[in-house]
Amino acid sequence: MPDNNSPWGSKPGGGKGPNGNGGNSPWGNGPKPTRPQRPNRDNVIEGFKNRTRTGGGGNGGGNGQMPDFKIGPFGPVAIVLGALVVFLLSTMVYTVDQTERALVMRFGDYERTSGPGLHFKFPNPVETLYRQETEIIRKDDIGGNDTKSLMLTGDENIVDIDFTVLWRINNLADYYFEIDDPEVAVKAVAESAMREVIGKNELQKIITTDRLAITTAVRDLMQTTLDEYKAGVRVVEVQLQKADAPDQGGVVAAFRDVVDAAQERETSINQAIAKQNTIVPEARGEAAQILQDAEAYRDRVIAEAQGEAERFNKIYEEYAKAPQVTRQRLYLETIEEVYAPAEKVILDSEGGQGVVPYLPLNQLNGSPRTAGGQ
Template identity: 65%
Template sequence: MPDNKSPWGPKGGSGGKKNPWGGAGKPDRARPGANDASPDLENVIEGFKSRVRAGGGGGGRRGGRPSGPIEKFGPFGLVAGAAAVFLVLSMFYTVDQTERAVVLRFGEYVRTEGPGLKFKLPSPVETKIVMETEVVQQEEIGDSRGQSLMLTGDENIVDIDFTVLWRIKDLNNFIFNVDETRNAVRAVGESAMREIVGKNELEKIITTDRLNITISVRDLMQKTLDEYAAGVEVVEVQLQKADPPEGEVVAAFRDVVNAAQDAETVVNQATAIQNDLIPRARGEAAQIIQDAEAYKGRVVAEAKGEAERFRLIYQEYKAAPVVTRQRMYLETIEQLYENSDKIVLDEQAGSGMVPYLPLNQLQQKQGAN
């Protein structure tokens, strides 16, 4: 009769429960004392299974609901998701107004992007290099003794400090064509300044030709950097200092500079006076000439008129001498007595009578006139 009190089920038969040690209803003879195991062993096994389920290895469900993302996708799924998010974020980037971006595909130049929101293939297929191209940068040259002392065209030495203002013109050339472009700008600036200074005299360098020298250095630098395809634009060259070597020579040259400036001031003042006096004198001369021309024209015209009048009178005189003489006499008398007080006495107006002349009234009228 089978023993139904056994914790492993009835012994024998195909319907019995399996022995936890691998036998089909038979005790494990390889493990001594297996039949003597305590019933608490089952609780231990169930507790172990519960801990395995809590750690993610127990079937992935609790109470019929899906467990957390780690239990759902596993650690490898989370890593893959994070990598996908990183790749998507690396495909978009922004470029500021003062910047430009160079896009590389497997390390080879593809394109240059301007300002705005941009798209590229995910890294590491395409990578970007963003740099400021619209910001003016400067290089101070001449801070050391070896850089500042230069030989002039008249075999003198001049101490020069200058500043080069530049910016990036082509980002692709700036990155790939020249190594250490900033140092290249410094070297080209110093070389160009030495070449230009070597073609000019010391006195002109420190006095009147400072602006011309900076313009020549800028043009020569730009030409050289363009030959190198450095992608750099030289904005301006500013000459900070141009002095002879220190010592008594400096004081002498400063006196020369001051004298030249004083001479230039005097010349400017004289030029201003000249510009004021000469136009005024020319205007007065032109006025005198015009007055003389007008007087000449008036006198000549009057003379011609009088000559023509005399000719006409002579012709009338030849035709009628008596009448002409009488007419000329009357016209002459009329002109003489036109503005004078006249008293006419008729010799036939009463003989034996004394004429009355108002002399007082005549004198008062003459005095008033």
Template identity: 65%
Template sequence: MPDNNSPWGNKGGGGKKPGQNPWGSQGKPDRNRPKPGEGSPDLDNVIQGFKNRVRTGGPRGPRGSGGGNPNGPLQKFGPFGIAAIIGLFFLLMTTIYTVDQQEEAVVLRFGEFNRTAAPGLNFKLPSPFETYIKEKTRVVTKTTIGGNDNTSLMLTGDENIVDIDFTVLWRINDLKNYIFEVDEPAVALKAVAESAMREIIGRSELENIITTERLNTTIAVRDLMQATLDEYGAGIEVVEVQLQKADAPDGRVVDAFRDVVDATQEKETLINEATAYQNTVVPQARGAAAKIIQDAEGYKGQVVAEAKGEAERFTLILGEYKAAPRVTRQRMYLETMEDVYKDADKMMLDTEPGSGVVPYLPLNELNRNRGAN
């Protein structure tokens, strides 16, 4: 049976001899072509087999048959079926999505809020039934306000002008409200921050703003911003407000206010030094006073106790004297002499007067002992 799939007709018959090429060699052998039976593949059959495989999706038939598998795995669906399968595959792929650790996602069903998705692998209905929006809710965003005359110049409570530059640190704390409640939340945040700063500055004096009340100003602005954003339902948490610059407008006034700031800082330094000195000296003085009081209390107790002891002793001696006056007088005399001479150098002479013997007194020893004492 002729091979109709070959572009050159029947290889083995049809009026052409074996080895005849398609360009009409008229039976003359081609020197560059391998001879039949040497085992080299025929180029025409290789090309034809590749075409059959692509067209049918199956393996090429036996060599020389020129045909493939007419019932390939995708051929039975046709081009529209293949397109439908590919579309279904991509549609199923839209049901799976991931949310990063720093993000949250809201799922919309037919454009309306349905639920909030946590970080990790999540599933939803295929698009366009459900879609999702992701935002970074655990990242602090920085917004800088100021830098030009329109937003940085503000009027203070004492009718002065101050040049303010500040930064707002914020993050998303309610993704649903952040997306649906306020149009362009970042723009709204900037407007609320500028308005809150102008209101707080309008209540304060210029000198306090640029000197000692900078921290209190930022805290008041943060609280007012948070209250306003909560009232709007913006889903934003104000983490911190940082005051970058608070100066008088450029000109000679700036130098004067800088001198005021320097003087105020020097004043605060001197006050801190005086306070430190006070905290050192006052406790020492109080300790010394307490010591003196305690010594006086101790001396008082000692004197009172000694006086009471002497009075008690005198009372006891008086009782003894009434009982035996002579003995008591003798005893009192001896005790008094003992107290008087107990630290003196003494020498006892046991001789009868008028015996004619002159006593020897060791004056050198007495003088040496007196000098040592």
């Protein structure tokens, strides 16, 4: 059997050369040179290809068949079993994000709810997993067309309503098992609750002043209804986007006039309140000042009256002790008060007899009199 492992290939004929090397000598058939030569690169590549085609001289020999590889004592069975074990282990470990919750079902029946973190379960198909984002806020816009927007009010008018519902999942098990289509149920409950609340209110208040009260009532009614259904949903907020009268026959323009009038009324009321807050304190201050002045006048008059009475009592006591002296004193004091502001001419009776006094009557008549001499 020729040696096919030579990097220089096999020589046709397979005979032995003169050097006994089967004719595969790299130096040809002549005598062996004194120093070896490097092999040709093309021969090396060709020898490598031949070796690959013949199976490398292993168990396949030179017949071109693939060798019989064996891995362990079980062969391919071990590979299949290992892959199965890895697959089962990969289905036993799972993680849940912060915004998610996971339902674990054992043979299709609900087993438990897993929160955020790393968890373990039985491998598939014993226990299966269902994940759902529960912490995100979902948004449903209701209205925008003739059938859902138009609602009947309590005073038998029609109002055009568009509103938005913000909600999230608070119980994933109820959300998944209790209702067939929770999102459709939330929209239906929202529309029903809005129609019920609108039917209990008047159109003017719905458009003007009671918008916040209406959204609060709708949210509470929705939450109560969804809790009865065990929907596993929490209503976060209801936002009233539009509340107008239907745009037919000039109704919108009329109600806008009503709204403007209501706003003007509120403005007038606010201005009146502001004026009241300015005038009333000033009036109260003036009234308090008048009362204080009156009290001061009263105290002064009373004090003067008490002083006069006390003076009279003192004079009376002195009069009782010396009536003649007291009368004379009172007479002199009265004369002093009466004649003090008047023009006076004093004549000396002892100045001389038979002398006619000169009185400047013109000067006396022409001199201005004081207020006390009138």
